[in-house]
Amino acid sequence: MNSSTVVLQTHGLVKRFGGITATDHVNLSINQGARHALIGPNGAGKTTLINLITGVLPQSEGRITLEGADITDLAPHQRVSRGLVRTFQINQLFSGMTPLETLVMVVSQHRGLGSRWWQALGQDKAVVERCGQLLEQFRLTDVMHQRTEQMPYGKRRLLEMAIALACEPRVLLLDEPVAGVPAGEREELLHTVSALPVDVSVVLIEHDMDLVFEFAKRITVLVNGAVLTEGTPAEIAQDPQVKAVYLGHGEGAHV
Numbered sequence: 001m002n003s004s005t006v007v008l009q010t011h012g013l014v015k016r017f018g019g020i021t022a023t024d025h026v027n028l029s030i031n032q033g034a035r036h037a038l039i040g041p042n043g044a045g046k047t048t049l050i051n052l053i054t055g056v057l058p059q060s061e062g063r064i065t066l067e068g069a070d071i072t073d074l075a076p077h078q079r080v081s082r083g084l085v086r087t088f089q090i091n092q093l094f095s096g097m098t099p100l101e102t103l104v105m106v107v108s109q110h111r112g113l114g115s116r117w118w119q120a121l122g123q124d125k126a127v128v129e130r131c132g133q134l135l136e137q138f139r140l141t142d143v144m145h146q147r148t149e150q151m152p153y154g155k156r157r158l159l160e161m162a163i164a165l166a167c168e169p170r171v172l173l174l175d176e177p178v179a180g181v182p183a184g185e186r187e188e189l190l191h192t193v194s195a196l197p198v199d200v201s202v203v204l205i206e207h208d209m210d211l212v213f214e215f216a217k218r219i220t221v222l223v224n225g226a227v228l229t230e231g232t233p234a235e236i237a238q239d240p241q242v243k244a245v246y247l248g249h250g251e252g253a254h255v
Helices: 046-054 076-081 099-110 114-123 125-137 153-166 183-194 209-215 233-238 240-247
Strands: 006-017 020-031 035-039 061-066 084-086 171-175 201-205 218-223 226-231
Touching: 006 046, 006 201, 020 035, 020 046, 020 061, 020 201, 020 226, 035 046, 035 209, 046 084, 046 171, 046 201, 076 084, 099 125, 099 153, 125 153, 153 171, 153 183, 183 209, 201 209, 209 233, 218 233, 226 233, 226 240, 233 240
Parallel strands: 035 201, 035 218, 084 171, 171 201
Antiparallel strands: 006 020, 006 061, 218 226
């Protein structure tokens, strides 16, 4: 695959809740290796769109394709097995386990070892090596034996991303990765996000405009459930519609 190959696409995606249209005929294309941000004001429909893409919600109209295959009617876990992974889906599921235990379990299950993950911890060299790589990549070696619930919040967010990457995603949806992370822990997380593998297509849903403009190569702006515009960070920063409805003209503007 090359950078012009579309890996994830929504086709006229609609979600209605009674008389309210939360997602309004959204067409979104994510290329191989993308660094794509999805932004918009509160109530723009970002979360609903991501819930549709990941299968948490059924669509009212439209289709979703992953690497050319229609996944519109697949369950969330089936989409994960095909390489569509979201950090939010695995949030705080393993709070009583250590990062090492958690990653051994995820990697083992992903490789078809199932309930034998404890055995794999000591006997499967490939699993051990992969977990070591993930612990180092996501800066978790210093807390690898600590219960997750006792770890700093920033480290927990890093563990979420490590778990997601252990599922070997083709497309990774990062749902507000720095939300709630104290200022002192953000830098480590931001560096890790920037260093995600280039072959993984990343969609970032984020309110932090500094992170969006630093990370994204392309940005889609949602307003009232519909795509307002899409472009490069430079194009979005200068777009008068975006300034008017979202980023604003005042001192707080990030453009």
